[in-house]
Amino acid sequence: MQRQSSLLRRRFVLSAVMAAAISTAPLAQAADRLVAVSSGGFAEAFKELAVRYEKDTPGVTVDRQFGPSMGETKQAIPARLARGEPLDVLIMVGPALDKLIEQGLVDGATKVVLADSYxxxxxxxxxxxxxxxxxxxxxxxxxxxxxxxxxxxxxxxxxxxxxxxxxxxxxxxxxxxxxxxxxxxxxxxxxxxxxxxxxxxxxxxxxxxxxxxxxLPAELQKITPYAAGIVASSRHRAQAEAFIRYLASGGSAETLTRSGLHARTR
Known part of the structure; x- marks a missing residue:
């Protein structure tokens, strides 16, 4: 009887450990999964740089998503935030990002201008x-x-x-x-x-x-800055900050230039 009771206790403990491991696995994965959204002007550079970042930062996955900086489509970044989508990093037209900062949806202290677009x-x-x-x-x-x-x-x-x-x-x-x-x-x-x-x-x-x-010639040109910022509700701030630093680093300049942008990397 005592042996049977001991065996049952061991099975119970093992089951509890396995259940805990299973329940925490998604949390661990979620902690390393960064959801970043880029608008069209930065999209090509974003695709390449995000892949490189994953290779340079083992264990971190950048969930690459895309949407316009403004407009009425359901994929527009403001509309996605209004729906409460769990986003971490936004890369978009600078003035449009500023509006989201004014609304308290993006942390203004995290804004970094990455490049200019012509x-x-x-x-x-x-x-x-x-x-x-x-x-x-x-x-x-x-x-x-x-x-x-x-x-x-x-x-x-x-x-x-x-x-x-x-x-x-x-x-x-x-x-x-x-x-x-x-x-x-x-x-x-x-x-x-x-x-x-x-x-x-x-x-x-x-x-x-x-x-x-x-x-367009200089007299008619409209230069659009593209900037990155962290969504105020992001639960992955440290990872988001690290990713933005990577995008703004000198090592990204060649990719930005090749994509048709004028880099403002540091």
Whole structure:
């Protein structure tokens, strides 16, 4: 009887240990799983740098997700935060990140500007390319294109609400142009749904089937900073801080430049 009782006790202890191990395993995994969301302009650099970070930081997994910095789509970063999604790091248009900081959704002390992005324009591969070196050439390019596309994020908002007015061609261009939600403008141009399209160079660059004509000239250019910050509700602050430091390090500069961005690494 005593032997049987001892055996039962040992089985009970073993079961308890196994149950504890099983119950804590997901917590351990969750502690090393960093959820980071990048908007389109930084996406290509983010993909490469996140993979490198995982290799350089054993035991840490970066859950790579994507969504616009603004706009009405359900994947837009503000909408995801409003739904209470458990996000840790945001990489997005700087002014859009500032709005989230003002709302208390992102810790302002963690904001780091990583790179600057310039607006470029493209035509379908094989199509004639307009000149964009001067203000008059840009105006002529918009007027001569039979159809035009721009994004619903930072570059598109600038084109739609500022650039066209400044050029004095708002009515003519809006009659044949459209703002594209979520889908990269380059894909619209590549499929010939638009003969001419403008977006951040870093968003156009990965798209096949287009020819990037060039960036807008300095007089018309809108430089968009991309910045990273930690979501205020993040439970993985130390890991998030380490990842942002990695993105902002000098070792990331070449990747950022190759992706079409102008690095601000330290």
């Amino acid at each position: 607006i470029a324009c493209a035509v379908p591969a094989g199509a004639a390319a307009p000149e964009l070196g001067t203000v008059d050439q840009v105006k002529a390019a918009f007027l001569s294109a039979p159809s035009i596309a721009w994004s619903d994020s930072a570059s598109g908002e600038y084109i739609q609400n500022v650039l066209l007015k400044r050029l004095g061609i708002e009515a003519e261009v809006k009659a044949k142009g459209r703002q594209i939600p979520a889908t990269p403008v380059g894909e619209i141009v590549a499929s010939r749904q638009a003969a001419f399209g403008c977006q951040q160079r870093s968003e156009l660059q990965p798209v096949k089937g287009i020819r990037i004509v060039g960036e």
